[in-house]
Amino acid sequence: MSMDNKVPEIRFDEFRVKWHCLTLGDNAKFTKGQGYSKGDLVTNGSPIILYGRLYTKYQVVITSVDTFVTENDKSVKSIGGEVVVPASGESPEDISRASVVSEPNIILGGDLNIILPSKKINSIFLALVISNGRSKKILSSKAQGKSVVHIRNSDLADLEIFLPTEYIEQTAIGNYFQKLDSLINQHQQKHDKLSNIKKAMLEKMFPKQGETIPEIRFKGFCGAWENKNITDVSKIFIGLVTTMTTSYRSQGVLLIRNSDIKSNRFDFSTNPIYLDRKFADENANRKLMLGDVITVHTGDVGTSAVVTKKEEGSIGFATIVSRPNKNIINSNYLSVFFNTDIHKNFAINVSTGDGRANYNLKDFYKLNVPLPALDEQIAIGDYFQKLDALINLHQQQITKLNNIKQACLSKMFV
Template sequence: MSKDAKNVPALRFRGYSDAWEKRKLGELAKVRTGRAFKSSSFSPNGKYYVVTNKDIGGPQISTHMDGDRIDITNPVDIAKYSLSGRNLLVTMDGVNIGKTAMYSNEDAVLAQRVGRLTSSSLDFVHQITSQKNFLTRMNELSVGNAIKHISLKQISDYAVNVPQQTSERQLIGQTLSLLDNLIAATQRRIDALEQAKKALLQRLFDQSWRFKGYSDPWEKRKWSQLVGISKNMVDPTTGKYDSLIHIGPGNIRSNSRELVDLKTVKDENLISGKFHFDKGDIIYGKINPQLAKYTIAPAEGLSSADTYVLKPKSGIERLFLYYTLGTNRFFKYTVSVSQRTGMPKINRDELNAYSLIIAPSLFEQKRIGLFLRKTDDLIAATQSRLSSLELLKKSLLQDLFI
């Protein structure tokens, strides 16, 4: 077949040059569903877990699940509905219609109304069905009032451009699958690091862990004695602050010092009064304290009136104060005093009434702060790696597919 430039992706594996052709999913994979198992047959100690649509919410399904179980002894049913081997599952009912997930578990069986695809190019088929176009099309085709659903035929009839040769499909699928596994592993590493940080915060601030050489009991001190809450509100329309950054609660990720979508005062076209802050000041979101939005200012700027600018006084280290905001004790206090009618908010008097429990030694405070910052730096570096991998995946999808 002559090469058709309109049906050739930008990036090809060496040795492949034929134009891609339109094919239906039913031509690329065997499409079927499970069995309508009777609820009366379920048993809490059944050997097989029954996989249903509710189990499909992400690219991978955990093999450790709580749900209905069943005993099956008929070898024909076991062979037909067992989810051993590699399977691509598709949600056919409910709010997650069109969501797909790879799954393999010899101790699980498939329920009716869950799509199951098997193929010699399953990784490639997974990439096709993981893209937004497939999800959108399945939702467009879905019918029903209370509960939407799609059919096996609608899944089978979904058509896309694909390589003519099975070997090229397999190469593309395997390459992207390896990248997906790396992305998933990186996300798991981030999750593990965040859990480790949470444990470190707990142990360091409840003093169950102490650095060597420190044993003096910690002291209880009033917030107002150790922390200043800036009242330096300025007019952002004067032009004096145009080049400075502006930070509002929407720019701060919950439970993270990460800032997103920062713009200058001029770009934000601010008109109402804002708090001025210096580099290193702590910005704390006073609205909805349950969201735990706080950060350390990376440069001079202005912050929203929905934030407080916190400045440590003598007796408390800046990083120690910053990480205090992430402790369970502080979180529970701010949430408890902000639960009023309307928008939850913590006011200055409530903050000033809070009692900090601090290490009497500034050197111990500093060590705690620096130790936790190293953990945050590692989390940030891993998140940066994840973002790079996701950008690479996006780029490959654009170049490897038509």
């Protein structure tokens, strides 16, 4: 951005007029919410916004509310279009955030500063300005307190903000970020819905303890499941546990750490590590094969993923490796079972360690795996693969859109 030219780095093509600076106190009225705390919340009643919502469920524009209270005579209600800023918070950075209350007749609880901007200022644009960039830094510097910090309406009134001279440009910027938030929210809702379906199916598609038939199973399959010990269906070994930092390289043979293993997938987005090829070849007996199931030994114990073509030939670092007997058990099915609460609870209960849990091999050997026929295993594995692919797709879109949003927030304001 250029402070001299008073224009942001990124701008919509149709706008050319320079931005200008104004003091918020000269262009807005201020008030405060009244009373109410979390202890006043009820299941049904009048809708209310408490200041904590701006931390736990932040939205630039609040269009609906899922918290309620029994209304009293001193309540302060929204008229629609005001901007609310928390009056207290845990840190200066956290407290400098603002939301627009789009609907009227919503109670505004205590510890909320309320801004009623003049017709010169678009409410959504103002909320964005307060929550990002230069104005956020200035407001954060005004926060008073130690364990709990406070922002007063007088601090907001003193705030100087840069904004487009043309109201239509303010509106265009506000609308742009509203659409981004709407897309992010749509993907988040689909992601959460699919994740809930997955959780429910993981609970219902495996027999409960003491039972031999699951609550839900695919059409065409019948008969009781059997239990087999993990050592009867897979070859088990541990990944390398030796010190190997001197063999780390920027490229070479991929090293899979416990932290890289997620539920039915791998995530190498954070500082992937590779091993010197000569060192890896010297430990060729630890190289992973297509279809191996890798389980977290330290940390989020029990979480597992299947080695695909992308990870084939890599080496695990202190991970538990199961190499399934393909005539008895399907790799995807085994990974799905490892990620159920049945197995995760078993892993947690037998784990040792004070800080980070350790799932020891001697305990892993005691694990029994519920087994349907191989064709039913394959159907279950395929189902959860498809479900995971959809969940991951929405997560990727959420991440992508959030990255776009953050980049634009840093470049579309002065």
